[in-house]
Amino acid sequence: MIQEVTFKHKTWQLAGHLHVPEAFDERQSYAAIVCVHPGSSVKEQTAGLYAAKLAQAGFIALAFDASFQGASGGGPRHLEDPATRVEDIRCAVDYLTTLAFVDRNRxxxxxxxxxxxxxxxxALTERRFRAVGVVVPGNFARVYHEQGNAIEILEAVSQQRTAEANGAEALITPWIPHTPEEARQAGATEMDLLQAVDYYRTPRGQHPNSDNKLLYTGISIALVFDAFHLADQLLTQPLCIVVGDKVGGFGSYRDGFELYNKAASTSKKIHVVAGAGHYDLYDDPKATGEALEQLIPFFRNNLV
Incomplete structure (x- = not known):
């Protein structure tokens, strides 16, 4: 079952789906899991898929749209701001603690x-999280820097900010090509990029609130955000990482192992799904099923 909910972030509201078990009883106490969607995504896509499966396994699961995106509020629209997205997560925990049927310690x-x-x-600073699961993690800073043109991007962003400060319209760019045809015409051949287009821009995973729009001037914020900074000191909670062994350009296989090796967690594991690429772990039943076979027992064992 899904309940539509909202909760506050600063002066705006975030829109969420609260997934509850089929035999949900508000008089009972449940472990809860916050489910965080990818960049450009919304709660109805892969985060919602995992949340639904976790609810079937007996958890309360909250998937929500990031600030400035989807059905959530805030502005400027289409901004991907890592610091704000991390604060979104803290606000999601705040909300869960207000629900009488959620065990604050689980x-x-x-x-x-x-x-x-x-x-x-x-999870580095949010100690209310007692267990951390990640699937095909993609570290923004690494992705941008591996493109080899970080300085060019920052120069272009700086020029665009000057233009907008002097009256130009905000520049909105697509995250990925709008259609498979557009990707082919652009000569795209990289596996992860083509799969991204197939997932987000076709009926496979498309959702109207995932509109493929990115505020260009926000790229400079994402470019310097290293999500794993201080993980070797502060990420101490039990950790479960799932990646696929079909390694694509988005680099989640490498990022998964980097996080595993760096995390200070004394209880941690990484599982590699054979034959799975990055986007197979978004919605492919076999790949996501294997991921959940790792994640569900992990959360059951650690949210006690």
Whole structure:
């Protein structure tokens, strides 16, 4: 079952889906898990898929739209601000603690792709999380820097900010090509990029609130955000990481192992799904099923 909910972040509201078990009884006390969506995504997509499966397993699971995106409020619209997204997560925990049927001492977090790195980063300082799960984590800073043109991007962003300060319209760019045809015409061949287009821009995973719009001037914020900074000192909670062994350009396989090796957690594991790529772990039943076979027992064992 899904309950539509809202909760506050500063002066605006975040829109969420609260997934509850089929035999939900508000007089009982449940463990709860915050589910964090990827960049450009919304709660109805892969975060919602994992939240629904966690609810079937007996957890309360909260998936929500990031600030400035989807059905959530705040502005400027289409901004991907890592610091704000991490604070979104803290606000989600605040909300869960107000629910009488949620055990405040049994709250975990699960994030997918960029949501996985935001989840790990939030857990550095959010001690109300007792267990941390991440699926195909993608660290923004690494992705941008590996493109090799970080300085060019920052120069362009600086020029755009000057233009907008002097009256130009805000520049909104697409995250990825709008259609598979557009990707092919642009000569795209990289596996993860093509799968991203297939997931987000076709009926496979498309949702009207995931509109493929990114505020260009916000890129400079994401470019310097290293989600794993201080993980070797502050990420001490039990940690479960799931990646696929089909390694694509988004680099989640490497980021998963970097996080695993760096985390200070004394209880941690990484599971590699054979034959799975980054986007298989968004919605492919076999790949996500194997991921959940790791994640559900992990949360049951640690949210006690």
């Amino acid at each position: 709250i975990g977090i699960l994030g997918i792709c960029a949501g996985g790195t935001y989840a790990a980063n939030a």
